[in-house]
Amino acid sequence: MSDWNVNLYLQFGTERTQPAIDLISRINIANPNKIIDLGCGPGNSTECLRRRWPEATITGLDSSPEMINSCRENYPDQEWILADAAGWQPSSACDIVFSNAVFQWMPQHDRLLGHLFAYVAPGGVLAFQIPARIYSALQQLIIEVANEPEWIHLMEGPKNTFTIESPAYYYDALAGTASKLDIWETEYWHVMENAQAIISWITSTGLRPFLAALETETQKQRFVKILGERVAETYRAQADGKVLFPFRRLFVVGYK
Template sequence: MLTWDANLYLQFANERTQPSLDLVARIAVSHPQRIIDLGCGPGNSTQILRRHWSKADIIGLDNSPEMIAAASKAYPEGKWVLADVATWTADARFDIVFSNATLHWVPNHAALFPHLLEQVAPHGVLAVQMPVHFQSPVHQLMYEIADDPAWRQKMHRAKNALVNEKPSFYYDVLQPKVSRIDIWETEYNHIMDSPDSIVQWISGTGLRPFLEALELEEQKLQFQEMLRAGVTRAYPRQKDGRILFPFRRLFIVAYR
């Protein structure tokens, strides 16, 4: 299982939290009583849910002890559960099953999404956001670097760590089981100070499986340096010296 660094993840807290705000704004459930945040991370998305539905019973769930510890420290009043989304089943159904930037780490979406929908109470909602920028320059660079003969044999798991399906896939999986479904994509143009900022961003998420596949610290540093060089070429600076970092995300709101 991957290890996570909550401090590194939160270095871009505003950018990582905005999709949660956008997803919550599209959920048409007036007075939910029970909400769960699957893959709550350090609790920033769960806190948005608490602010929006202050009277609901809200639980944050994550399989990372590091993330749960960070969430518990930042929001000690919250309810936090250490568990794996891939095997989780609710003890009682939730009015909102919410997940922000998590389910792309969980395999077999053809089975996962119907299972999660089953954990939703009648007239409730499954609300999901996932990155879908795997054709972006930075991701393509990671896959290319992973093919270097120096470590190619170690990279199979890393190269297959993320699930990437088309919107039509989720529509076909969920539409027969729901009363209504909304699916859309948004591309955020994050303003970065330098190529290092983009590498730092991806180091908190998508780069982690590649680095963890390498045993030697010098190889990890070499991989990052190769990525930094590629990012410098792929993302030109604007007139003010900063860099636009396009980042596309998929949103799904499915009502039972």
């Protein structure tokens, strides 16, 4: 799959960063020393952590060279690590292991959470946010288009890219080791200029595996065109021409 496109991702930077701000606001720790931002992307979530805890040592980690290069360029005074979060093994435990909009790209969440929680210091937290399991109309439309006969044979992998479990699953995965768990969902109603903006939003994230699997540029353009038509039929314009894009997200904060 091609690398992430930082500029495309940050086209909706405000909307994508709000869940990080909301997650941070629910972390009840006054003076953490050491924080890791797993899947830090272009550093937007890391910057929110730094604003809340300016005295802490904060490191951003991401597996995308493009994202980490952008972080190093824009925030040269911080530590950035190019690595897979699944294999992360810090030299000492962290007070906050944080991850905003990342774990859905990684498999086997019970094992992943067990691994990461082992690196939370006593009194510290593991805090993460992912899209909620109840798939949106948009996700259903993507699957519908992926199931078109012309490319269905290429779509098995992309359809299985994402791992998103239920609140009950995450409770069971952490309840044995966490002293307290806060779990909640929020549905954001993003105001988009038009239906095409929803395509721009998803092209830089959830659509990437589907487009990467297609063999030609013509196929990719056709996939996006068909999806665009269905999105315009489903997400109708409001009286002022704008389009509401509901996006449900799941939050978990587990204290050690």
